[in-house]
Amino acid sequence: MGYGADVFHEAETIINLRRLRAEDELEKRRELLYKDCPRAKAIEYELAGIFVQVGKRVISGIEVRKNLDELKNKSLALQEELKGILSERKLPENYLEEWYKCEECKDTGFIDGYMCKCLKNTMKQLAYDRLNQASPLKLCSFDSFKCEYYSDTPLKGTGKVPRKNMESVLRFCVKYADNFSEESRSLLFQGGPGLGKTHLSLAIAGTVIEKGYGVIYVSSPDIFTRLENERFRGGFEEKGSTDALLCECDLLILDDMGTEYLSKFTSSELYNILNSRLLRQKPTIISTNLTLDEMQQMYGTRIVSRIIGMLDRVEFIGTDIRQVRRINKN
Template sequence: MAMGYSKEIIEAANRAMEQRRRQSITKAEQRRRSFFSRYPRALEIERELSRTAAKAAKAVLTGSNARLELERLKESNQALQSELAALLKSAGVSEDYLEIRYACPLCKDEGYVDGKMCSCMKQLLRDEAYQRLNALSPLSLSSFDTFSLDYYGEAPLKAGGIPPKKRMEDIYRYCKNYAANFDPQLSPSLLMQGATGLGKTHLSLAIARAAIGKGFGVIYCSAPNIIGKLEKERFRSARGSADESDVYLLECDLLILDDLGTEFPTSFSSSTIYNMINSRLMASRPTIISTNLTMRELEKQYSQRLVSRIMGNHVRLEFLGSDVRQKKRLIR
């Protein structure tokens, strides 16, 4: 998979690239038809140029007086090209007006150059991933700039405790630095814990936005949604459909597993969550988990084995404060 993107994202980007190429060709054909209708001589010149190319090939193959014939054809070709350029200039259009103007001249809207992915294809993949992440997230795609610390109190929630604003300033700085230096092979997995409405999803999506901007493949999913999707795939008659989702959840550069613990608890959900988290840890691929549950509640819902894997391999960020979403609604 390119840069850890899912099959669906790659297919969507390929369709967009093909559509881009068709549009470039169609627009060129429209320009040519319009120009030739106004300047019929231009069409005659193009046909004559094609004939000189065929004559040049024939001269090389026959070998008789080839050099003289090629010189004559070259002079004729140059004269025709000069005449065509003069027609284009008189019409007030550029010299490449009759040519296909690809959105990307480097790869000619094919997405690859000499077998390597072109930068325009990488951008299409980023755009598609960005769009899908935005569509799946419960918020519009968040950024660090839109995260406000003003909603967090400066007084400790309990005697001797740290003020929520101070804690959240530290978490904000950590997440921003994490995003700036994100590396799928080096960045650690994160566990964001805290009550509802404290900004866990916002900051995880802000990290995702930065990672996508760097060209990395990011998948966002809430625990209930991904469990529901995998369960439906598992029981479909089409063999192998579940494996495909398992693969792209494992292979993406960054997986964001939101709202862990809100899915309906079953043996299937517990084993799937464990396998998802454990497989990515074994492959050294970072995962950002957000949950409203405490460690004790996680252990009760899942298992001590899962909690042990999380605790031993995730940087724990404990969010403090009161529901920011409620405060925002009250202000409005």
């Protein structure tokens, strides 16, 4: 899931097709006008001719100012005539220009070598569509989340009651999703397997996407393999790379943290992504089976105390729901 080179290429193709369509539609409009008014065609040809002549003069250095002025005046007069032809027909002034969907980059996707907003948004949209297709988002809603699956007997030791705990976790998550904004806090979902961490992350994702935000849901092993492949296979330029996008989305959900294969690369990448999001106060939800101690051992103090320490902890306790449901079925 997430944004990868494939999303980038698909988005680029969409933008390129947009540009070709704009050019194609201009040709069609032009033909229509020429049919209706052959004079317009003559004017456009004449204008193009003047353009070439001016160019030639400047290049050959025959700087005959008078001639150039003449050409300029002629071209202005022709342009006025053309404007008149368009307005007589109640056609817009830009009828003979490409109607780009994005005027800023003229549907090329890039401005001075940097990705334009329209390309980024298209990638976002594609990534979200994929998220919806690839994850059981529909099944994992707040409505399908049941607190009865959690025991109402206090746990030995802590005395905490799993069901009570989950009722408050569920309330918290619903509120978090409903009130989501760019200023929302980051969360750490922590607890054993099968306790609903992924389920509630996806439920939050669903609500937040519906509110129009860009959400990326990725599982940790998945994304680091992808990043590593991109990095070492090369060929995918930095500006479009997945990690830039992981840093940019409105909400990043990093699931199953701690199950990725840990290398120098993954831990520095993890640090960069989380640090850059936290610095810009972009909300992130991390879920993990690891305790803080285990995280400390795995990632070191830099990540755990400086980064994970800034997330609000949400504790998941109880018995693996996968088992509970199996037992209930029998």
